[in-house]
Amino acid sequence: xxxxxxxxxxxxxxxxxxxxxxxxxxxxxxxxxxxxxxxxxxxxxxxxxxxxxxxxxxxxxxxxxxxxxxxxxxxxxxxxxxxxxxxxxxxxxxxxxxxxxxxxxxxxxxxxxxxxxxxxxxxxxxxxxxxxxxxxxxxxxxxxxxxxxxxxxxxxxxxxxxxxxxxxxxxxxxxxxxxxxxxxxxxxxxxxxxxxxxxxxxxxxxxxxxxxxxxx
Numbered sequence: 531x532x533x534x535x536x537x538x539x540x541x542x543x544x545x546x547x548x549x550x551x552x553x554x555x556x557x558x559x560x561x562x563x564x565x566x567x568x569x570x571x572x573x574x575x576x577x578x579x580x581x582x583x584x585x586x587x588x589x590x591x592x593x594x595x596x597x598x599x600x601x602x603x604x605x606x607x608x609x610x611x612x613x614x615x616x617x618x619x620x621x622x623x624x625x626x627x628x629x630x631x632x633x634x635x636x637x638x639x640x641x642x643x644x645x646x647x648x649x650x651x652x653x654x655x656x657x658x659x660x661x662x663x664x665x666x667x668x669x670x671x672x673x674x675x676x677x678x679x680x681x682x683x684x685x686x687x688x689x690x691x692x693x694x695x696x697x698x699x700x701x702x703x704x705x706x707x708x709x710x711x712x713x714x715x716x717x718x719x720x721x722x723x724x725x726x727x728x729x730x731x732x733x734x735x736x737x738x739x740x741x742x743x744x745x746x
């Protein structure tokens with residue numbers, strides 16, 4: 531089993547004094563605004579010390595979310611699930627958009643997550659921390675991203691698909707640890723937790739749809 535990792539070599543994290551609020555708007559940001567938002571993340575730092583810790587046991591002091599759903603069985607289902615991860619299908623929900631650079635997912639890639647909540651648009655910045663492509667008693671594929679300064683939360687989230695050799699089952703797993711990164715989030719923490727749980731539920735449904743569609 532992989533051990534939890536602290537801030538890895540080459541990863542920088544900032545303290546609370548360095549953070550800036552996420553973008554909040556009554557109107558949906560256009561592509562130019564999102565591109566500018568992403569461009570300014572180049573020198574941004576992770577906002578938590580435990581970079582990479584979502585590989586194994588989560589660090590203390592964070593809210594933990596772990597959700598899983600069975601997607602099917604066999605190699606075809608696993609390949610469809612891998613393809614869905616690569617297309618970011620878990621973000622294929624009607625109130626969340628993800629904006630990524632052109633090209634495959636890779637460590638160091640910055641992404642913008644845009645969500646509409648109670649009539650407002652929230653734009654948050656994340657960075658890919660690591661990829662997973664492992665074989666053994668189970669095959670596991672996916673990646674994790676961590677929060678940057680322009681994010682309402684601080685923490686890390688892992689998106690993986692797993693093919694178990696023992697029973698041939700394929701499942702999707704979404705695992706995260708987080709805590710508020712801004713005063714606004716702390717003041718509205720019950721709402722923030724509701725939104726996180728809603729996204730997890732919708733993401734599992736989106737992955738289920740994507741794999742089912744591939745088998746038709």
